[in-house]
Amino acid sequence: MDTLPMLFTTAVIVGGLYWFICILGSPERKGKRAIDLSGGSIDNDKVQDNYNKYWSFFKRPKEIEKTDNVPAFVDTFYNLVTDIYEWGWGQSFHFAPSLPGKSYLEATQIHEETAVDFLNVKAGDKILDVGCGVGGPMRAIASHSGANIVGITINEYQVERARMHNKKAGLDTLCEVVCGNFLEMPFDDNSFEGAYAMEATCHAPKLEDVYTEIYRVLKPGRLFVSYEWVTTEFYDANNKDHVKIVQEVERGNALPGLRHYSDISKIAKKVGFQVVKEKDFAKPPAGPWWTRLKMGRVAYWRNHVLVVILSFLGIAPKGTVDVHDMLCVTADYLTRGGEAKIFTPMHTILCRKPE
Ligand SMILES: C=C(CC[C@@H](C)[C@H]1CC[C@H]2C3=CC[C@H]4[C@H](C)[C@@H](O)CC[C@]4(C)[C@H]3CC[C@]12C)C(C)C
Numbered sequence: 580m581d582t583l584p585m586l587f588t589t590a591v592i593v594g595g596l597y598w599f600i601c602i603l604g605s606p607e608r609k610g611k612r613a614i615d616l617s618g619g620s621i622d623n624d625k626v627q628d629n630y631n632k633y634w635s636f637f638k639r640p641k642e643i644e645k646t647d648n649v650p651a652f653v654d655t656f657y658n659l660v661t662d663i664y665e666w667g668w669g670q671s672f673h674f675a676p677s678l679p680g681k682s683y684l685e686a687t688q689i690h691e692e693t694a695v696d697f698l699n700v701k702a703g704d705k706i707l708d709v710g711c712g713v714g715g716p717m718r719a720i721a722s723h724s725g726a727n728i729v730g731i732t733i734n735e736y737q738v739e740r741a742r743m744h745n746k747k748a749g750l751d752t753l754c755e756v757v758c759g760n761f762l763e764m765p766f767d768d769n770s771f772e773g774a775y776a777m778e779a780t781c782h783a784p785k786l787e788d789v790y791t792e793i794y795r796v797l798k799p800g801r802l803f804v805s806y807e808w809v810t811t812e813f814y815d816a817n818n819k820d821h822v823k824i825v826q827e828v829e830r831g832n833a834l835p836g837l838r839h840y841s842d843i844s845k846i847a848k849k850v851g852f853q854v855v856k857e858k859d860f861a862k863p864p865a866g867p868w869w870t871r872l873k874m875g876r877v878a879y880w881r882n883h884v885l886v887v888i889l890s891f892l893g894i895a896p897k898g899t900v901d902v903h904d905m906l907c908v909t910a911d912y913l914t915r916g917g918e919a920k921i922f923t924p925m926h927t928i929l930c931r932k933p934e
């Protein structure tokens with residue numbers, strides 16, 4: 580081949596690859612690019628083993644039920660998925676009701692601000708973020724309220740990411756992140772003016788254990804709000820399709836077992852909280868939360884191709900394709916759960932610790 584056509588062909592291929600990887604595969608919000616996908620705190624050569632280990636938990640359900648094993652299993656899960664979440668979803672690892680005329684990112688921010696508005700927070704108050712991820716909600720809430728937010732997550736890699744984002748956003752004076760287990764929090768009794776948990780306490784093997792801890796660290800008279808993942812009144816434990824959907828939602832999201840919506844307030848009361856309000860934000864007039872997952876189908880295919888190429892080239896760790904495939908399946912079952920109305924990720928409970 581002549582030099583000129585060869586140079587032209589090479590330029591087209593390189594340009595095409597650059598466009599496919601860096602432009603088409605760009606993150607929802609600044610943060611992660613496809614070429615930076617990693618296994619969190621896990622060494623690249625151990626990602627595949629850890630994925631197999633994660634999956635094997637579900638072959639031994641008795642092991643998941645052992646409370647002591649759950650935080651480590653959840654930690655492994657977040658090492659595997661955190662970069663893919665940030666790349667394909669953004670810095671807030673939760674759902675939001677879709678709102679007419681608002682983008683998904685705007686709706687997400689509104690859902691976050693709604694939570695803190697429930698808490699009657701004022702600037703300077705110290706607020707706890709239970710299971711803070713990489714801190715998307717914490718930053719939105721700190722900017723919205725002027726409160727000081729302390730987030731806790733079990734995953735060291737998320738702590739690193741959250742601190743980096745806080746600094747970059749100029750919010751590191753208001754937002755602090757601690758690595759720890761929300762079942763045994765390293766905080767003093769009666770030390771927070773408010774607390775919120777966004778789609779995080781669903782990872783607790785026993786909800787009462789995490790609610791007891793939140794109750795302990797909250798000041799008397801103060802409020803706690805949580806967005807809970809639960810099955811709804813339409814879930815039928817004798818319906819095979821329902822059971823399958825719930826099982827797949829649990830497997831793809833590191834859940835030790837979904838709870839029924841009616842258990843939440845009973846548990847809150849049992850640990851001493853007064854229940855101020857309970858509401859499922861997925862119910863009308865709210866638009867369906869799962870449309871964002873459905874809209875992503877073409878993007879999933881593109882992401883799949885991208886992940887296969889990056890793994891093949893040794894840029895993404897071996898095992899990334901399996902993790903990504905697991906998430907594609909999860910997205911499908913979450914959508915089915917939403918459409919069948921048997922599952923909601925936004926059953927909201929607002930509680931007060933009595934004076
Ligand atoms: C609260 C939890 C997480 C909720 C959501 C943030 C995530 C649940 C399923 C995830 C995703 C599914 C499909 C992925 C897609 C295949 C990939 O290409 C890009 C990322 C996804 C869209 C990913 C993003 C995050 C979720 C929507 C649980 C864990 C309690």
Ligand SMILES: C[S@@+](CC[C@H](N)C(=O)[O-])C[C@H]1O[C@@H](n2cnc3c(N)ncnc32)[C@H](O)[C@@H]1O
Nearest residue numbers: 671672673710711712732733760761777779782
């Ligand atoms: C789905 S993410 C939600 C993150 C964040 N609330 C958001 O909306 O972006 C769940 C979070 O709970 C944290 N988590 C789960 N189990 C935990 C535990 N036992 N202790 C501390 N954090 C935990 C995870 O590490 C993760 O950060």
